[in-house]
Amino acid sequence: MIALDPQDIQAIVLSLKVASAGTLLSLPFGIGVAYVLVFSRIPGRALLEGLVNLPLVLPPVVIGYLLLLLFGQSGALGPVLRFFDLRIIFTLKGAVIASSVVGFPLLVRSIRIGMEGIDEHYLQAARTLGARWWDSMYSIILPLSARAIVAGMTLMFARSLGEFGATIILAGNIPGVTQTIPLAIYEYTNTPGGDRMALSLCLVSIALSFVVLLISEASVRSFRKR
């Protein structure tokens, strides 16, 4: 019933790579931004919050275009990228960056809710017991928001698997290089007689999302048990 050709397998592997890399690379920043938003009183917090949440409300195509302006050959970061001999657009890196930016607000949102739920008194107690801020971060904040972090990673991973608009603009749709599942499905639907193949990939996509959900539920449950 499900017939996959090598190119489809490549798309699945690429999707998993992009989503994993994007989620893992974003995680430290996600935790950092959530920490700043919840626990610090720096000026410009509202601005940071708006900036982080912007990708949630902007059309992904707009984000892709803005990223293109930033990372393109003649873009704002063009000279820097040329200096390091880096190419972002139409590469796997581009796909990772695009899906990271789009999924980042979901990650931060979830971790933030978890951190906001931590009773401030635990942190006060930790400080009077001699813990510095980074110490209480590791010993109190991270363990107590572990569930929220897992939930945020799941959301971001799932969102990255489905990322289309920003990716197609920044990374293009190059089979074997940047063609992830959604891009492959898009191409099939534009090809005469590709309906069946598109459907197969759709089923794969559904199955993957389901597995992600199951893994997330299981890990959340294991945290709750402790």
Added chain:
Amino acid sequence: MLFEVDVDKKIGNFSLQVDFSLAEKKCGIFGPSGSGKSTLMHILAGLVKADRGRIVFDGITLFDSEKKINLSPQQRRVGVVFQHAHLFPHMNVRRNLLYGWQRSPAQLRRITPEAIIEALNLEHLLERGVNRLSGGERQRVALGRTVLSCPRLILMDEPLTGLDQELKFQIIPYLRKVLDQFEIPLLFISHSLEEIRLMTDEVLVFEQGRLDQRLPVEDLARRHLVSGSRGYANLLNLTSPRPHGDLWSYRWGNTELILAEPGVRGDNLFELGAKDVTLFKKHPEATSARNLLPCQVVDVFGDGNRIGVDLACAGGGHLVSQIVPESVRELDIHKGAEVVAVVKASAFRRLY
């Protein structure tokens, strides 16, 4: 120990202005809720920054607004036992206990975890999750956790509020024992006169963010004979209980008291209401009360229709009896007068 505090803090409409220095090892901070006790505790611990002033402990400046010194809570090493223990929910009892100890400088560690675990009787709870502890156990763990962080000073912010009477008196001996054994100065914040009397020697009375008065805790208790609704309670530490017919006999100084309450091993602390101490001019021929103590009047205090008579009893103990002015006149009670204090065996209430 010398603890000098002079701080101002404004929070909204409330302003706290205090200036005191302490030399006593055990001091209470007493006042109604909203009098600034907790704010002061947060300022001393470094959790809230004072607007102005200085805090110096044994020559070490913890805070000085002029010299721009403000040690962080972890640098101050001022231990805090909070009202709601605030044990870390993701750690078991053992990890909670060791949290501060592991973070204390090795050269300052003079208390071992084993000693605390034994003193607080926590051995059987070590592997338990903190969500499966009773209220009293939680406070014991919280105390152990704070003491093990080897603090210069321990602040207790209403640690017994929210516990029922019975539990409260189970914990107090532990608190006293640990503080005496490890010689840690204590600042005990409470709105309960009873707790303050059991835990401290001197008390600072707070009223609307100001230090209202400062006096020995006994004087505060006597003042409550007049103003408090429950009057004055004598606290008697009785020793060597032994059965005495249907009753129990205890040693009190060089004399014996007969009580209805059975004795237990260890501490036996009883409360005896000043109203339950009746005075006779001469030794009564026969009375249903079991305790007849010849006493000399040391002091007469009080106001209105509540008069307290401070009695030095034969055997070395002191009692306060509460009587009315009419009785003072009829019995001709004055300093130096000889009277007999009569107390029923059932008038004593066990605290612990």
